[in-house]
Amino acid sequence: xxxxxxxxxxxxxxxxxxxxxxxxxxxxxxxxxxxxxxxxxxxxxxxxxxxxxxxxxxxxxxxxxxxxxxxxxxxxxxxxxxxxxxxxxxxxxxxxxxxxxxxxxxxxxxxxxxxxxxxxxxxxxxxxxxxxxxxxxxxxxxxxxxxxxxxxxxxxxxxxxxxxxxxxxxxxxxxxxxxxxxxxxxxxxxxxxxxxxxxxxxxxxxxxxxxxxxxxxxxxxxxxxxxxxxxxxxxxxxxxxxxxxxxxxxxxxxxxxxxxxxxxxxxxxxxxxxxxxxxxxxxxxxxxxxxxxxxxxxxxxxxxxxxxxxxxxxxxxxxxxxxxxxxxxxxxxxxxxxxxxxxxxxxxxxxxxxxxxxxxxxxxxxxxxxxxxxxxxxxxxxxxxxxxxxxxxxxxxxxxxxxxxxxxxxxxxxxxxxxxxxxxxxxxxxxxxxxxxxxxxxxxxxxxxxxxxxxxxxxxxxxxxxxxxxxxxxxxxxxxxxxxxxxxxxxxxxxxxxxxx
Amino acid sequence: xxxxxxxxxxxxxxxxxxxxxxxxxxxxxxxxxxxxxxxxxxxxxxxxxxxxxxxxxxxxxxxxxxxxxxxxxxxxxxxxxxxxxxxxxxxxxxxxxxxxxxxxxxxxxxxxxxxxxxxxxxxxxxxxxxxxxxxxxxxxxxxxxxxxxxxxxxxxxxxxxxxxxxxxxxxxxxxxxxxxxxxxxxxxxxxxxxxxxxxxxxxxxxxxxxxxxxxxxxxxxxxxxxxxxxxxxxxxxxxxxxxxxxxxxxxxxxxxxxxxxxxxxxxxxxxxxxxxxxxxxxxxxxxxxxxxxxxxxxxxxxxxxxxxxxxx
Numbered sequence: 161x162x163x164x165x166x167x168x169x170x171x172x173x174x175x176x177x178x179x180x181x182x183x184x185x186x187x188x189x190x191x192x193x194x195x196x197x198x199x200x201x202x203x204x205x206x207x208x209x210x211x212x213x214x215x216x217x218x219x220x221x222x223x224x225x226x227x228x229x230x231x232x233x234x235x236x237x238x239x240x241x242x243x244x245x246x247x248x249x250x251x252x253x254x255x256x257x258x259x260x261x262x263x264x265x266x267x268x269x270x271x272x273x274x275x276x277x278x279x280x281x282x283x284x285x286x287x288x289x290x291x292x293x294x295x296x297x298x299x300x301x302x303x304x305x306x307x308x309x310x311x312x313x314x315x316x317x318x319x320x321x322x323x324x325x326x327x328x329x330x331x332x333x334x335x336x337x338x339x340x341x342x343x344x345x346x347x348x349x350x351x352x353x354x355x356x357x358x359x360x361x362x363x364x365x366x367x368x369x370x371x372x373x374x375x376x377x378x379x380x381x382x383x384x385x386x387x388x389x390x391x392x393x394x395x396x397x398x399x400x401x402x403x404x405x406x407x408x409x410x411x412x413x414x415x416x417x418x419x420x421x422x423x424x425x426x427x428x429x430x431x432x433x434x435x436x437x438x439x440x441x442x443x444x445x446x447x448x449x450x451x452x453x454x455x456x457x458x459x460x461x462x463x464x465x466x467x468x469x470x471x472x473x474x475x476x477x478x479x480x481x482x483x484x485x486x487x488x489x490x491x492x493x494x495x496x497x498x499x500x501x502x503x504x505x506x507x508x509x510x511x512x513x514x515x516x517x518x519x520x521x522x523x524x525x526x527x528x529x530x531x532x533x534x535x536x537x538x539x540x541x542x543x544x545x546x547x548x549x550x551x552x553x554x555x556x557x558x559x560x561x562x563x564x565x566x567x568x569x570x571x572x573x574x575x576x577x578x579x580x581x582x583x584x585x586x587x588x589x590x591x592x593x594x595x596x597x598x599x600x601x602x603x604x605x606x607x608x609x610x611x612x613x614x615x616x617x618x619x620x621x622x623x624x625x626x627x628x629x630x631x632x633x634x635x636x637x638x639x640x641x642x643x644x645x646x647x648x649x650x651x652x653x654x655x656x657x658x659x660x661x
Numbered sequence: 662x663x664x665x666x667x668x669x670x671x672x673x674x675x676x677x678x679x680x681x682x683x684x685x686x687x688x689x690x691x692x693x694x695x696x697x698x699x700x701x702x703x704x705x706x707x708x709x710x711x712x713x714x715x716x717x718x719x720x721x722x723x724x725x726x727x728x729x730x731x732x733x734x735x736x737x738x739x740x741x742x743x744x745x746x747x748x749x750x751x752x753x754x755x756x757x758x759x760x761x762x763x764x765x766x767x768x769x770x771x772x773x774x775x776x777x778x779x780x781x782x783x784x785x786x787x788x789x790x791x792x793x794x795x796x797x798x799x800x801x802x803x804x805x806x807x808x809x810x811x812x813x814x815x816x817x818x819x820x821x822x823x824x825x826x827x828x829x830x831x832x833x834x835x836x837x838x839x840x841x842x843x844x845x846x847x848x849x850x851x852x853x854x855x856x857x858x859x860x861x862x863x864x865x866x867x868x869x870x871x872x873x874x875x876x877x878x879x880x881x882x883x884x885x886x887x888x889x890x891x892x893x894x895x896x897x898x899x900x901x902x903x904x905x906x907x908x909x910x911x912x913x914x915x916x917x918x919x920x921x922x923x924x925x926x927x928x929x930x931x932x933x934x935x936x937x938x939x940x941x942x943x944x945x946x947x948x949x950x951x952x953x954x955x956x957x958x959x960x961x962x963x964x965x966x967x968x969x970x971x972x973x
Contacts, residue, residue: 321937321938322936325940326937330723331723346940350722350723433812440919441919442919443919443920443934444938492812493811493812493827493829493832494811494829495832497917497920497921499918623940624939624941627934628742630919631745631920631923632922634834634919634920635834635922638834638922640834640922650743653743
């Protein structure tokens with residue numbers, strides 16, 4: 161072997177050296193500071209395959225379905241959910257305080273672009289919320305000509321939340337974004353949200369419902385601008401009531417009244433079967449939960465330290481849901497697995513008489529020409545029309561550019577203000593988070609429901625807790641588990657999660 | 662010409678004894694052409710896999726502040742969320758075994774039917790069978806969801822014609838997974854058909870002519886000539902479908918987005934839920950690594966089972 165040959169680098173050796181260097185660089189990079197700007201590379205597939213969204217209405221709806229903080233956790237411990245939010249939300253409903261000044265003018269001095277991610281937004285005004293968002297942002301840009309706002313939409317489901325959360329976690333491309341309160345704690349933990357304390361005025365503090373501040377407070381700091389509180393209400397498909405000659409019940413109706421009506425409204429029309437009731441069951445949603453709550457059992461203790469749905473009142477609440485399918489037969493055969501689009505279509509096609517759903521879809525159905533009304537949830541043992549919901553928020557990401565950060569805060573403040581409703585009538589799709597906000601029909605029909613809404617807890621563990629509860633509720637609806645088994649089985653693991661700080 | 666060569670040989674660069682210079686002089690262009698795809702592989706495949714492996718040992722937080730947790734993520738992967746990951750593993754293995762077996766047999770069967778046809782007909786049917794492969798998986802899943810709809814789905818319509826009760830294809834936890842498997846089995850394995858057909862067409866005709874002289878029938882020829890000689894293609898198709906089956910996601914996610922209890926959870930839907938719904942990156946990476954090990958194990962077994970020394 162010649163000297164040259166010996167010194168020559170073989171292909172195998174070169175590949176080995178290159179591969180080794182690549183592995184080493186990967187390990188070094190990953191072992192280093194974890195401030196990478198890209199999302200982690202698990203093998204999970206892209207979220208874009210996810211289900212499509214429906215219209216505007218779902219924006220508010222999802223705020224509710226995803227859930228977050230418990231007012232109960234921070235307010236005085238009430239014996240029922242109704243007790244937890246009533247005072248503050250009632251204020252929202254009944255009070256129309258004076259507008260608290262100029263919300264639209266940004267004094268940040270910032271010149272440039274802001275990226276705003278909006279839940280349920282479709283570019284080009286694809287739905288009512290998109291149009292109102294476009295109008296609101298246009299008004300903001302008109303008042304602040306140096307600031308250009310770009311809106312990016314994301315769908316109100318797990319895939320959509322994943323999209324925005326990953327964008328926020330990557331630390332780029334998002335300045336302000338809509339988020340349901342149950343996703344907030346994880347992002348706060350990761351340092352992906354900027355505190356709003358320095359940007360809140362005294363007027364803001366007086367105007368925003370005080371218990372909602374509790375939902376966005378971590379270690380004494382406030383982290384998001386509360387927008388609205390969309391509670392789950394009972395949608396009544398009035399044409400079906402009329403078709404069958406069924407009178408609307410009093411608003412203090414009971415579960416038995418509800419079942420009797422649902423039975424009357426379950427019938428065959430030509431080749432179609434019409435069903436009395438249905439609801440969405442989704443790990444990110446609470447649409448079917450008001451019945452479970454109606455006998456007075458809350459999922460967690462008032463301090464969010466203990467799982468409390470393993471009680472007789474919780475079992476009887478869940479039994480009300482399962483009986484609708486298994487005993488009373490007033491639900492569609494796919495009850496428990498229907499998609500949101502299927503349910504919305506069934507309502508539009510007058511194949512479903514009643515539907516528990518947050519406020520957002522009221523606009524969609526009304527605009528579709530459907531004759532609907534909103535009723536409170538039937539009374540249970542608690543004696544109160546208990547509902548469930550979350551809080552829609554607008555959060556701002558941290559930015560070293562203080563002017564840009566202030567501009568994003570100003571945008572968020574405007575988009576959660578009473579002024580935006582004046583500038584863009586119909587902007588609010590649910591009862592507002594400020595006393596001064598007055599919402600219009602049909603969303604104002606939820607005003608009486610909101611005070612009795614149990615608000616999902618703002619704790620980091622909630623994302624795991626809800627996926628523990630969801631399949632068991634489904635299995636109970638399918639008749640594969642008893643309500644006792646369904647709600648007691650996850651108790652140990654949930655309590656273990658809650659014991660973690 | 663000869664002078665030029667002498668000049669080059671005597672130039673200082675050629676006389677360099679630096680092994681890297683010598684290496685790049687000899688192989689540089691080849692590597693230059695390979696480099697772009699190698700870079701894409703390194704950045705988008707290799708590096709993420711290594712990173713996911715490392716994250717699987719961390720309490721990872723994308724914006725920093727994570728910590729090493731040893732094997733805790735692997736323990737959590739199997740023990741938390743009421744052990745749903747174990748259920749997902751079982752579901753995925755059932756899905757993979759049934760669909761891969763069915764796809765191989767259907768692919769072989771259809772390719773064998775095509776083999777005797779003229780080139781023109783083979784081309785037509787290959788294109789027809791390949792149609793599902795160029796159609797979005799989401800569209801196919803949405804179509805199957807419609808077919809399976811309990812109230813107005815086509816399958817229950819057919820059952821109704823013979824007086825049978827409607828079946829809750831996608832809302833009965835006892836049969837939801839089987840329904841999803843059925844949808845995969847009934848979607849023609851396009852790649853399998855095309856690959857098997859190409860492999861069969863590459864078998865020299867002499868073998869079949871010799872068999873004809875010996876009086877072998879079509880079945881005998883298929884069993885003794887065709888099957889053994891397409892073994893390497895069979896290995897490729899089996900591995901291809903096995904990997905795809907273990908990574909099944911979009912079909913489940915579209916057809917039963919909210920799940921049916923946990924009866925339709927697969928490994929990847931579970932990974933998706935862990936990372937995108939619960940934001941537990943470390944645990945999700947651990948689950949992804951488990952999937953990686955399973956797929957590699959199955960691939961190695963299949964390579965051993967189907968390996969062949971036959972060349973023609």
